[in-house]
Amino acid sequence: xxxxxxxxxxxxxxxxxxxxxxxxxxxxxxxxxxxxxxxxxxxxxxxxxxxxxxxxxxxxxxxxxxxxxxxxxxxxxxxxxxxxxxxxxxxxxxxxxxxxxxxxxxxxxxxxxxxxxxxxxxxxxxxxxxxxxxxxxxxxxxxxxxxxxxxxxxxxxxxxxxxxxxxxxxxxxxxxxxxxxxxxxxxxxxxxxxxxxxxxxxxxxxxxxxxxxxxxxxxxxxxxxxxxxxxxxxxxxxxxxxxxxxxxxxxxxxxxxxxxxxxxxxxxxxxxxxxxxxxxxxxxxxxxxxxxxxxxxxxxxxxxxxxxxxxxxxxxxxxxxxxxxxxxxxxxxxxxxxxxxxxxxxxxxxxxxxxxxxxxxxxxxxxxxxxxxxxxxxxxxxxxxxxxxxxxxxxxxxxxxxxx
Amino acid sequence: xxxxxxxxxxxxxxxxxxxxxxxxxxxxxxxxxxxxxxxxxxxxxxxxxxxxxxxxxxxxxxxxxxxxxxxxxxxxxxxxxxxxxxxxxxxxxxxxxxxxxxxxxxxxxxxxxxxxxxxxxxxxxxxxxxxxxxxxxxxxxxxxxxxxxxxxxxxxxxxxxxxxxxxxxxxxxxxxxxxxxxxxxxxxxxxxxxxxxxxxxxxxxxxxxxxxxxxxxxxxxxxxxxxxxxxxxxxxxxxxxxxxxxxxxxxxxxxxxxxxxxxxxxxxxxxxxxxxxxxxxxxxxxxxxxxxxxxxxxxxxxxxxxxxxxxxxxxxxxxxxxxxxxxxxxxxxxxxxxxxxxxxxxxxxxxxxxxxxxxxxxxxxxxxxxxxxxxxxxxxxxxxxxxxxxxxxxxxxxxxxxxx
Numbered sequence: 001x002x003x004x005x006x007x008x009x010x011x012x013x014x015x016x017x018x019x020x021x022x023x024x025x026x027x028x029x030x031x032x033x034x035x036x037x038x039x040x041x042x043x044x045x046x047x048x049x050x051x052x053x054x055x056x057x058x059x060x061x062x063x064x065x066x067x068x069x070x071x072x073x074x075x076x077x078x079x080x081x082x083x084x085x086x087x088x089x090x091x092x093x094x095x096x097x098x099x100x101x102x103x104x105x106x107x108x109x110x111x112x113x114x115x116x117x118x119x120x121x122x123x124x125x126x127x128x129x130x131x132x133x134x135x136x137x138x139x140x141x142x143x144x145x146x147x148x149x150x151x152x153x154x155x156x157x158x159x160x161x162x163x164x165x166x167x168x169x170x171x172x173x174x175x176x177x178x179x180x181x182x183x184x185x186x187x188x189x190x191x192x193x194x195x196x197x198x199x200x201x202x203x204x205x206x207x208x209x210x211x212x213x214x215x216x217x218x219x220x221x222x223x224x225x226x227x228x229x230x231x232x233x234x235x236x237x238x239x240x241x242x243x244x245x246x247x248x249x250x251x252x253x254x255x256x257x258x259x260x261x262x263x264x265x266x267x268x269x270x271x272x273x274x275x276x277x278x279x280x281x282x283x284x285x286x287x288x289x290x291x292x293x294x295x296x297x298x299x300x301x302x303x304x305x306x307x308x309x310x311x312x313x314x315x316x317x318x319x320x321x322x323x324x325x326x327x328x329x330x331x332x333x334x335x336x337x338x339x340x341x342x343x344x345x346x347x348x349x350x351x352x353x354x355x356x357x358x359x360x361x362x363x364x365x366x367x368x369x370x371x372x373x374x375x376x377x378x379x380x381x382x383x384x385x386x387x388x389x390x391x392x393x394x395x396x397x398x399x400x401x402x403x404x
Numbered sequence: 405x406x407x408x409x410x411x412x413x414x415x416x417x418x419x420x421x422x423x424x425x426x427x428x429x430x431x432x433x434x435x436x437x438x439x440x441x442x443x444x445x446x447x448x449x450x451x452x453x454x455x456x457x458x459x460x461x462x463x464x465x466x467x468x469x470x471x472x473x474x475x476x477x478x479x480x481x482x483x484x485x486x487x488x489x490x491x492x493x494x495x496x497x498x499x500x501x502x503x504x505x506x507x508x509x510x511x512x513x514x515x516x517x518x519x520x521x522x523x524x525x526x527x528x529x530x531x532x533x534x535x536x537x538x539x540x541x542x543x544x545x546x547x548x549x550x551x552x553x554x555x556x557x558x559x560x561x562x563x564x565x566x567x568x569x570x571x572x573x574x575x576x577x578x579x580x581x582x583x584x585x586x587x588x589x590x591x592x593x594x595x596x597x598x599x600x601x602x603x604x605x606x607x608x609x610x611x612x613x614x615x616x617x618x619x620x621x622x623x624x625x626x627x628x629x630x631x632x633x634x635x636x637x638x639x640x641x642x643x644x645x646x647x648x649x650x651x652x653x654x655x656x657x658x659x660x661x662x663x664x665x666x667x668x669x670x671x672x673x674x675x676x677x678x679x680x681x682x683x684x685x686x687x688x689x690x691x692x693x694x695x696x697x698x699x700x701x702x703x704x705x706x707x708x709x710x711x712x713x714x715x716x717x718x719x720x721x722x723x724x725x726x727x728x729x730x731x732x733x734x735x736x737x738x739x740x741x742x743x744x745x746x747x748x749x750x751x752x753x754x755x756x757x758x759x760x761x762x763x764x765x766x767x768x769x770x771x772x773x774x775x776x777x778x779x780x781x782x783x784x785x786x787x788x789x790x791x792x793x794x795x796x797x798x799x800x801x802x803x804x805x806x807x808x
Contacts, residue, residue, distance in 0.1 A: 019547050019689045029614075030546040030727065124544070130690040132544035139543075140528070140536035142434040143423050143710035210433075268696055271675045276692075285423045286534040286707040288680075289697035292672055293690065303690040306547035314725065321718065323434065 002031065002313050003067040005039040007059070007084060008075035009051065012098050012125070013040065015302030016072055017051055020309075027306065031313035038068060059084050063091055070312045072305050073097040074125075082106055089113040089121060094316070096308035098125035098301050104199040104215045107206065108326035115319050122308035122320070127200040128153060128277045130300030131293035135311070137207045137281075138322050144283030146208040150246035150404070153200040155275035155296040156184045156191040157223050157243040161260075162273045165240055170228045183275065193222035194243060194258040201245035204279065205256055207322065209249070211329035213256060219334045221259040230399055232368055233344065233376045239264050242272070244404060253332035261404040262342055269404075335385035340403040344376045346396040359390050374398060406435065406717050407471040409443040411463070411488060412479035413455060416502050416529070417444065419706030420476055421455055424713075431710065435717035442472060463488050467495055474716045476709050477501040478529075486510055493517040493525060498720070500712035502529035502705050508603040508619045511610065512730035519723050526712035526724070531604040532557060532681045534704030535697035539715070541611045541685075542726045548687030550612040554650035554808070557604040559679035559700040560588045560595040561627050561647040565664070566677045569644055574632045587679065597626035598647060598662040605649035608683065609660055611726065615733035617651070617660060623738045625663040634803055636772055637748065637780045643668050646676070648808060657736035665808040666746055673808075739789035744807040748780045750800040763794050778802060 006013050020027060020037060028034045039062050040054045059080075062068055071088045073095055075081045081102050085095050089110060097103065103110075103123045114121040124134045128151070137146075152158050156178065163174045175192065178184035190196045202215035223243050234241055242263050247256040263270050268290045272278040277295025282288055294300035311320065345356060349365040356377065357363060363377035379387070391397045410417050424431060424441060432438045443466050444458045463484075466472055475492045477499055479485045485506050489499050493514060501507065507514075507527045518525040528538045532555070541550075556562050560582065567578045579596065582588035594600045606619035627647050638645055643666050651660040667674050672694045676682040681699025686692055698704035715724065749760060753769040760781065761767060767781035783791070795801045 022689065023547060023549055026549055027547060030725075032725065130687075131693060132540045135544045136536045136540060139715060140539045140711050141707075142714040143427060143431060143707045145427055145430055266677075268675065271672065273670075283534075283707065285426065285703040285710075287698045287701075287704055289535060289695075291693075291695060293693035297691075299689040300691055303545075303547045303687065306689075307544050310546040311543060318722075321434075321436065 001034045001036050002069055003036055003038040004070040004072065004309060005041065005062040005068050006037060007041045007071060007073045007081070009040050009042040009044070009046065009055070010074070011298045012074040012301050012305065015298035016074060016305050019299065019302045019306045027310060031310045033313060035309060035313060038065070063087055068093055069316060070309055071095045072309060073099055074305060075099065076101065078102055078105055085110055086113065089117065089119065092117050092119060094119040094121070094312040096122040096305055096312060098305055100126040100196070100199045100203060104202045107203065108212050108324055111322060111324055112326065118317055118319050120312050120315055120320050122311060123203070124308050125301050125304035127203050128279055128291070128293070129295040129297060130303045131277060131279065131291050131295065132304070133204065133279050133291050134207065136291065137204065138320070141281065141283055141286065144286045146281060146283050147249040148246065148282040149201065149204050149208055149279065150244050150269065151197070151201060151204065151279040152242050152269060152272050152277050153197040153245045153279070153295065154191055154243060155277060156188065157197070158272065158277070159183050159275045160192070161223060161226070161241055161243065164226070164228065164231050165235070168228055168231065171224060171226055192224055194220040197243060197245040198258045201247060201256060201258060205247035206324045206329070208247070209254060209329055210323040211325050211327050213247070213329050213331065217331050218256045218258060223260050225399065226260055227399065229371055230344070230401060232371065233342065233366055234262055236366060236368060237262070240270055241401065242269055244269070253336070254329055255334060255337045256331055257334055257337065259402055261402045263404050267404065336383055338381050338383050340381050341379045341387055341400050342376060342403055343379060343400045344374055344398040345394060346374050346398055348373070349375045356394060359393050378403065405438045405440050406473055407440055407442040408474040408476065408713060409445065409466040409472050410441060411445045411475060411477045411485070413444050413446040413448070413450065413459070414478070415702045416478040416705050416709065419702035420478060420709050423703065423706045423710045431714060435714045437717060439713060439717060442469070467491055472497055473720060474713055475499045476713060477503055478709060479503065480505065482506055482509055489514055490517065493521065493523065496521050496523060498523040498525070498716040500526040500709055500716060502709055504530040504600070504603045504607065508606045511607065512616050512728055515726060515728055516730065522721055522723050524716050524719055524724050526715060527607070528712050529705050529708035531607050532683055532695070532697065533699040533701060534707045535681060535683065535695050535699065536708070537608065537683050537695050538611065540695065541608065542724070545685065545687055545690065548690045550685060550687050551653040552650065552686040553605065553608050553612055553683065554648050554673065555601070555605060555608065555683040556646050556673060556676050556681050557601040557649045557683070557699065558595055558647060559681060560592065562676065562681070563587050563679045564596070565627060565630070565645055565647065568630070568632065568635055569639070572632055572635065575628060575630060596628055598624040601647060601649040602662045605651060605660060605662060609651035610728045610733070612651070613653070613658060613733055614727040615729050615731050617733050617735065621735050622660045622662060627664050629803065630664055631803065633775055634748070634805060636775065637746065637770055638666055640770060640772060641666070644674055645805065646673055648673070657740070658733055659738055659741045660735055661738055661741065663806055665806045667808050671808065740787055742785050742787050744785050745783045745791050745804050746780060746807055747783060747804045748778055748802040749798060750778050750802055752777070753779045760798060763797050782807065
């Protein structure tokens with residue numbers, strides 16, 4: 001029997017307990033041994049809940065119990081999760097987690113401790129919820145040099161954009177509705193400003209490129225600036241808008257960015273709607289691949305945590321190699337990154353197109369009768385720096401969205 | 405250094421050599437040791453090709469060389485691949501393969517030999533080309549009880565159906581065109597009759613359900629009966645047709661089938677077009693997931709073979725557990741499987757709808773002005789057996805396609 005402890009009895013923690021209870025027979029078979037939850041750490045008590053008898057309030061009870069071999073850290077946040085995880089690994093206990101903040105900030109150090117002790121620090125649930133993506137990156141896509149990852153990595157913003165697209169509503173209205181339905185948090189900043197997606201793409205990029213990508217260096221733009229009018233144009237173009245988190249290797253330069261982008265109907269990311277997530281990967285021999293599924297939610301996320309527990313149970317005295325060194329990957333300034341841009345300008349095409357063309361070249365105006373006094377157009381591919389200069393020259397730009 | 409041999413220098417075999425040459429630095433890093441191709445077995449010689457110096461014509465040279473630890477069997481077909489693989493495994497050499505015929509027929513036996521010798525028989529490339537699906541099933545989706553797999557597992561038929569859909573052409577014309585372009589073989593039977601997809605879903609189902617699914621027991625229907633007229637109706641319904649290979653657990657019954665089905669626009673499989681493949685999986689805690697990518701082709705398939713070689717290099721003296729026992733999974737006769745059906749009947753709705761409704765209930769006629777003298781309709785959900793009875797009663801059915 002393998003004794004484990006769960007840190008945190010919140011949404012994911014209670015999901016982990018539920019998954020282990022529900023599928024115990026098949027999980028034990030796949031782990032090769034019975035997995036038993038001995039402790040659940042939480043500040044609260046849960047009288048009447050069957051888990052109450054396992055609740056402890058003091059992490060040291062778990063740390064000092066030599067029977068505990070595996071710990072699921074599903075508390076979220078950097079502290080005290082970081083202190084607990086480090087102590088656990090130093091004590092020779094494998095840890096798995098759904099905690100993207102912690103993995104993005106201290107992943108290389110915690111992986112290094114696990115390597116030295118021949119145990120494991122696994123974090124499948126930190127990116128893409130239940131979608132298997134960390135393990136495929138580590139052990140399936142090993143024949144490839146990956147040159148692009150592009151993910152829809154945040155379910156809340158994808159839900160909001162999908163609703164805006166389907167109902168023609170404005171951001172604020174859909175956000176309010178999503179909050180009422182429990183799809184968005186009361187303080188939605190981490191989601192709608194792209195911070196959550198930023199941590200996730202930092203983790204995925206670090207694994208794909210083998211060196212540490214610092215999330216604080218990733219240019220991050222959320223979806224708060226996207227309006228119902230933008231969506232009208234994009235619909236007319238037969239495309240959609242997604243909040244994309246991506247990293248790309250171009251020659252020897254690495255770019256990473258989180259920003260809303262316009263996605264065409266032939267792109268596999270186009271039809272990833274609602275709270276679903278997807279991660280598109282391009283490898284130099286594999287070509288295109290995409291992993292799709294539930295990017296959040298109690299049971300899908302718990303499914304990934306428990307899959308890590310099973311993997312740790314199968315590798316109790318063996319480190320599962322991952323390629324994420326602590327040496328830092330130098331990201332190239334995005335001002336050199338090249339894209340096409342969709343631009344909306346104030347003015348009348350008859351009067352103002354000439355000026356626009358003087359700056360942006362022979363663009364074709366997109367005019368919507370329901371939006372008088374403005375028009376849109378798509379630029380040719382140019383660098384971010386060039387675009388910024390042209391936007392300033394133009395002077396009357398209402399909004400611009402990058403095109404994937 | 406880990407010495408390997410490649411059996412067969414055809415499309416996939418030459419791809420394996422190319423991938424190992426192209427990405428040797430990153431592959432060696434991920435394998436933890438240098439991987440070197442010592443032999444390539446082929447009946448032919450390749451004068452002028454750098455591989456010529458490694459070509460051998462006698463398998464025993466490979467078998468009797470104690471330096472060879474890993475063999476990539478990419479010959480295809482059951483014999484002599486079966487004999488070579490068995491001998492290699494019995495001699496303690498790990499084998500990886502893209503050979504779906506062999507895996508579907510002798511998988512459990514070969515896995516058992518590998519287990520007993522603490523080596524590995526891996527077959528990521530046998531299903532879905534470069535798409536990581538076997539390893540995720542074995543080591544990522546371990547917290548779940550999988551109750552459905554539905555795959556677009558054959559690139560040739562998906563290309564043909566996509567072309568028929570986009571161009572409105574008939575099956576025979578598109579097939580001829582696909583043969584000219586090299587997307588379909590001169591003898592296309594294995595693809596267009598569904599036999600290839602059948603072997604693949606047998607392998608995936610065996611892994612998902614843990615017991616051996618005999619491909620010869622899977623009901624298999626190809627796409628040769630799909631006409632341009634069928635596609636016109638399906639387009640009008642806002643849907644598409646895909647050749648699906650699926651297995652499903654309903655209560656305690658297991659169903660498996662290969663057949664063209666009508667897929668709606670909200671289904672993630674809807675937009676899997678051209679030669680791409682995808683595998684949809686439903687787990688009882690994960691919910692929906694989908695894996696998408698290049699299902700065939702030299703380099704994508706070789707990418708999966710080489711990923712297996714890397715995994716075997718990391719597990720030279722350890723068996724990677726898989727759950728595919730030799731005990732046979734009892735498939736339920738599909739006559740009990742329940743579906744909705746799209747049906748085309750000869751006749752005039754004004755004159756014949758009453759008779760149809762007497763048999764199929766209150767169905768709504770779908771009439772296409774360009775197809776006079778017939779109409780279509782969608783039935784309620786019913787068993788295959790019930791449908792067959794009603795079709796016979798009706799007497800004037802031109803075609804029927806299941807609806808996913």
